[in-house]
Amino acid sequence: MKENSIVNRYDVVVIGGGPAGLAAAIEAKKHGAKSVCVIERDKELGGILQQCIHNGFGLHIFKEDLTGPEYAERFIIELMESGITCKLDTMVLDISEDLDLQILNTYDGFMHIKAEAIVLAMGCRERTREAVNIPGTRPAGVFTAGTAQRFLNMEGYLVGKKIMMLGTGDIGLIMARRLTLEGAEVRAVLARRGYPGGLMRNVAQCLHDYDIPLMLRHTIVKIIGKERIEGVLVARTDEERKPIPGSEELYECDTLLLSLGLIPENELSKGAGVKLDPATGGPVVNESMETSVKGIFACGNVVHVHDLVDYVTDESRRAGKSAAYFVRKKLKENGLLIKTEPGKGIKYIVPHLIRVDNLNKSLQLFMRVREVYPNSRLIVKADNEVIKKSRKMHMTPGEMDNIRIDPKILQQRKPAILSVQVKREEE
Amino acid sequence: MSSEAKEIICIICPVGCRMTAVRDKNSPSGFLVSENQCKKGEAYGIEELTNPTRVLTTTVKINPGIYNRLPVRINGSIPKNKIFPCMKVINKVEVKAPIKIGSVIIENILNTGCDLIASRSMKAS
Amino acid sequence: MYDIAVIGAGIIGTSVARELSRYSLRIALIEKDNDVANGTTKANSGIIHAGYDAKPGSNKAKYNALGNPMFDELCEELAVPFKRIGxxxxxxxxxxxxxxxxxxxxxxxxxxxxxxxxxxxxxxxxxxxxxxxxxxxxxxxTAGIIDPWELAIALAENATENGVELLLNHRVTAIEKLTDGFDIRTSASGIEARYVINCAGVYADEINNMAAAPYFQITxxxxxxxxxxxxxxxxxxxxxxxxxxxxxxxxxxxxxxxxxxxxxxxxxxxxxxxxxxxxxxxxxxxxxxxxxxxxxxxxxxxxxxxxxxxxxxSTRDFIIEESKETAGFINVAGIESPGLTAAPAIAEEVVRLLKATAGKLKKSDDFNPLRRKVIRFMELKDHERVELVRKNPVYGRVICRCENVTEGEIVDVINRKAGATTVNGIKRRVRPGMGRCQGGFCAPKVMEILARELGRDMQEIVNEGKESYILSGTTKGEQDYEGK
Known part of the structure; x- marks a missing residue:
């Protein structure tokens, strides 16, 4: 241990005080972790939920239609009452493979913390203009939807008056409505694909309700303006999402909002040697949400980007409980190990590995499809044998799918690989 | 109102059913909603034909809060055409921090029968 | 009246200004933009060239060879990272x-x-x-790498510490020869100076043409x-x-x-x-x-x-000379690659040219070549980190999570001479927003710190130039919801 720096020990350290971290910490405490510490870099708990002031949260967990802050507050109250240590305004600078954390804040200063188990719950960040390589100038007035959301909903600032939006992630759709309600003009929302990235209900209640044009198969090929953005060149896109030359059209605007999707934030995970899945951008995890590094668990958007906070809560509860079980040496490390494998039409499956002995009621596999599949089936195979078929009216990459599997089937068949594929009904 | 079928995307839950709703004298409710996956969807479809309503969430000024704005919501659904009139009223309000979640900020806003309430607690700065 | 007006605060202008600040002179460093190092200096390869590329006998060859060995001492004095990686x-x-x-x-x-x-x-x-x-x-x-804008910012800071006056947002619009100097008109105030050093980068031809007949073009x-x-x-x-x-x-x-x-x-x-x-x-x-x-x-x-x-x-070589037509007007023009490497040697040449036309210059007694290092929290050892936050807790707050930049670093570069006043100015000095999220998370916090330290409203904080506003107003104003 390094000299001159205070050392603290906790059974479970949870990194991130958003919905994932809150649920994981509470659950770890409930399941026997004696000391739990949540480390949050912002000045309060709740994470991005605090800026998601719209409703639609909690239908699954609470059977109520809550706003983001309402959903967060329920967990914050529970956390405060359960004797969990909370370090706000605190940054984790590094995690080592032997679960030593370097943390920094203004009141403890720089120090090391030793954890018996760690839960990674850092969430995700937004894809930027540079990540999708939009050429042109670099003026002010180009915002990611989430940054604009924080300015608008928490700080009370307008980011512009005449707005173009590229990308149709949920935050973007919801921001189109919020900006309209606050008096801005949203000129159009562009989707590079032939379908929106966010939930259909958001297309309906955020765009259709306010007559905001949704331009499918369009993208921005150039940003114009020296100091502040003055306009964008919009082009139609072909089947491969590439702009079609000659189709460019100028749209004047003073603001460009980008809603181009989210990327799990795993810089700390990488530092700790956690293995990542290129398909999700998040850690490879097993049924207990444990990563490739023993004692490091992960949950929520740091693992894979969710559409619904309710599922984040579910997943994080499992991670928190598992972390407590790990500390109490109640997680079974051996026994039958099954690998999941995304088959035809499936982009990824979480979890990646299943230790069957740790399953109790049922195994739930979460996945995203690669394209839009109307009226299709999800086919689950244990090695080469079909063990389940599930009919789906409508599947789209914008909406996470899941399927439940009875552990008994796995115990009986003992497959090495569990795969899921999509089959169109007419095939 | 026309008897033409209306394509509706259900906003009740994240499934977002793409439904069709039409007036139908032969059905007991007087309407026929199809391709919905649940009962709530049917009710929503009928409401969209007769009296479309929405939940309004926005912010109000707060002073001296840890942020400049407090998130608020209307604790029920209001007619769609009341959204902007309500916004005009809400934009004029300023509340004092600290405030508790659920506190009523405007009672029976524009006679909708619904209240505007704080959707989080906020400490004073 | 200033003794000297240096036009352009890129790597050449700041090098020249800093070199001249060794003498007892009243110097104005005039820049059209809202920050120093805002043109070519902020967008190039950042290489200190060894010097085998330029044609023997050319100015490029000469000043490259002279400039390269000067970087170790220069960067040491100015506390700017420089790596001779070959x-x-x-x-x-x-x-x-x-x-x-x-x-x-x-x-x-x-x-x-x-x-x-x-x-x-x-x-x-x-x-x-x-x-x-x-x-x-x-x-x-002998080739090396450096952050060119970091060097220019450090030069500007050291020059201003040594008495140079930095005039930002002064775009030169006309130059008139007076009997004993020049009247320089700008988009802001007018400036009078005995000597003018034209370090205006891609605009150097236009600046020359304001004071003398055109004899070169910059493309x-x-x-x-x-x-x-x-x-x-x-x-x-x-x-x-x-x-x-x-x-x-x-x-x-x-x-x-x-x-x-x-x-x-x-x-x-x-x-x-x-x-x-x-x-x-x-x-x-x-x-x-x-x-x-x-x-x-x-x-x-x-x-x-x-x-x-x-x-x-258009001459294909660096132009470093006093105007033949207009005495006291020195052109430092066409400084393309290897201009960054040549900059310190060019600055010394400008002093020689000035002495040739103005006579002997008096050395300043209190010139300080050293610049206080910008403390970068992440580069410190454990015990230094503990010590620093104990002394100054503002270093305990991480603002940029991609590059792990603390509030202490940001506050430091705002409160220096030739300090940051814009979001991009902070980004160039201590790197918040240089990372993966490109400022998505930290830009609002950086704006808050700028507003607080500069005593301005959040809405006055700009991204780069004076017109590059970020926020367009506040919510809950008088929205009329026209047509809604």
Missing amino acids: SLVIALESYDMEKVEELYNRGLANGIPEMRILGRSEVRKMEPNLNDEVVGALHAP PRRGQYFVLDKNTGSLVNSVVFQCPGKMGKGVLLTSSVHGNLLIGPDSEVLDDKDNVETAAHRLLLIKEAAARTATGIPFNTMIKTFAGLRASP
Whole structure:
């Protein structure tokens, strides 16, 4: 241990005080972790939920239609009452493979913390203009939807008056409505694909309700303006999402909002040697949400980007409980190990590995499809044998799918690989 | 109102059913909603034909809060055409921090029968 | 009246101003933009060239050779990171080796030390990630890397600490010769000075033409780049140039001083001196060209692309001279590559030129060549970190989570001379927003700190130039919801 720096020990350290971290910490405490510490870099708990002031949260967990802050507050109250240590305004600078954390804040200063188990719950960040390589100038007035959301909903600032939006992630759709309600003009929302990235209900209640044009198969090929953005060149896109030359059209605007999707934030995970899945951008995890590094668990958007906070809560509860079980040496490390494998039409499956002995009621596999599949089936195979078929009216990459599997089937068949594929009904 | 079928995307839950709703004298409710996956969807479809309503969430000024704005919501659904009139009223309000979640900020806003309430607690700065 | 007006606060203007601040002179450093280092200086390869490239006998060759060895001491004095990592010009075909030899001989003629021609196996040993096709290379160990804007900012700070007056947002619009000096009209106030040093980059011809008859033109030549994520810079150990040949000048691959991989530039003659747009088709060509050097470039970790303008002179060489027509007006023009390397030597030459026309200059007694180092929290050892936060808790708050920049660092660079007043100004000085999220998380916090430290409202904080506003007002104003 390094000299001159205070050392603290906790059974479970949870990194991130958003919905994932809150649920994981509470659950770890409930399941026997004696000391739990949540480390949050912002000045309060709740994470991005605090800026998601719209409703639609909690239908699954609470059977109520809550706003983001309402959903967060329920967990914050529970956390405060359960004797969990909370370090706000605190940054984790590094995690080592032997679960030593370097943390920094203004009141403890720089120090090391030793954890018996760690839960990674850092969430995700937004894809930027540079990540999708939009050429042109670099003026002010180009915002990611989430940054604009924080300015608008928490700080009370307008980011512009005449707005173009590229990308149709949920935050973007919801921001189109919020900006309209606050008096801005949203000129159009562009989707590079032939379908929106966010939930259909958001297309309906955020765009259709306010007559905001949704331009499918369009993208921005150039940003114009020296100091502040003055306009964008919009082009139609072909089947491969590439702009079609000659189709460019100028749209004047003073603001460009980008809603181009989210990327799990795993810089700390990488530092700790956690293995990542290129398909999700998040850690490879097993049924207990444990990563490739023993004692490091992960949950929520740091693992894979969710559409619904309710599922984040579910997943994080499992991670928190598992972390407590790990500390109490109640997680079974051996026994039958099954690998999941995304088959035809499936982009990824979480979890990646299943230790069957740790399953109790049922195994739930979460996945995203690669394209839009109307009226299709999800086919689950244990090695080469079909063990389940599930009919789906409508599947789209914008909406996470899941399927439940009875552990008994796995115990009986003992497959090495569990795969899921999509089959169109007419095939 | 026309008897033409209306394509509706259900906003009740994240499934977002793409439904069709039409007036139908032969059905007991007087309407026929199809391709919905649940009962709530049917009710929503009928409401969209007769009296479309929405939940309004926005912010109000707060002073001296840890942020400049407090998130608020209307604790029920209001007619769609009341959204902007309500916004005009809400934009004029300023509340004092600290405030508790659920506190009523405007009672029976524009006679909708619904209240505007704080959707989080906020400490004073 | 000022003794001297330096027009342009890029790497040349700031170098000249700092060199002149060694003397008892009243100096104005005039800049059209809202910050120093805002033109070519902020968008180039950041390479301190060894000096084998320029034609022997040219100004470029002379000042490159003189400038390069000055960097160790200069960067030490100004506390600017500089790494002498050496450069390779790689031959990808056997006939390229002729060019390598030609460059070697040119280097000898220019007096460049320690150069060697390497065979394939030696190159591979030095740079295992290069493509198999590499035949050989010219190795020049004296080449180095630096953040060019960091150096210019440090020079500006040290110059102003030593009495130079920095006048930002002063675009020169006219220059009139007076009997004992010049009347310089600008977009802000008017300035009078006895001598004028024209360091106006791509605009140097226009500035000359305000005071003298036109005798050279500056053509903006655009170059575009890719910047990849931190830690990707380790793909190469030195600055790797391609051998100039049929395919053009080729592109370079290097680590930045901060560990990002930098790839570029191309070259494209433009007529717009403000056009720093990136263009997709040019970037694609750079990507393809770079693949000839190394196939394993992790373009999926791209952080950003950018474009810069070279100030290419019609004379094809640096113009460093007093105007023959207008006494007291010194042109430092056409300073394209290797201008960054040459900058400190050029600054010394300007002092000689000034002495030649103005007579002896009096040394200042209290010139301080040292600049206080910007403390970078993440570079400190554990016990230093503990100590620093205990002394100054503002270093305990991380603002940028991609680059781990603390509030202490940001507050520091706002409150220095020639300090940051804009979001991009902070970004160039201590790097919040340089990382993967490109300021998505930290820009609002950086704006808050700027507003607080500068005593301004959040809405007055700009991104870069004075018109580059970020916020357009507050919510809950008098929205009329027209037509709703």
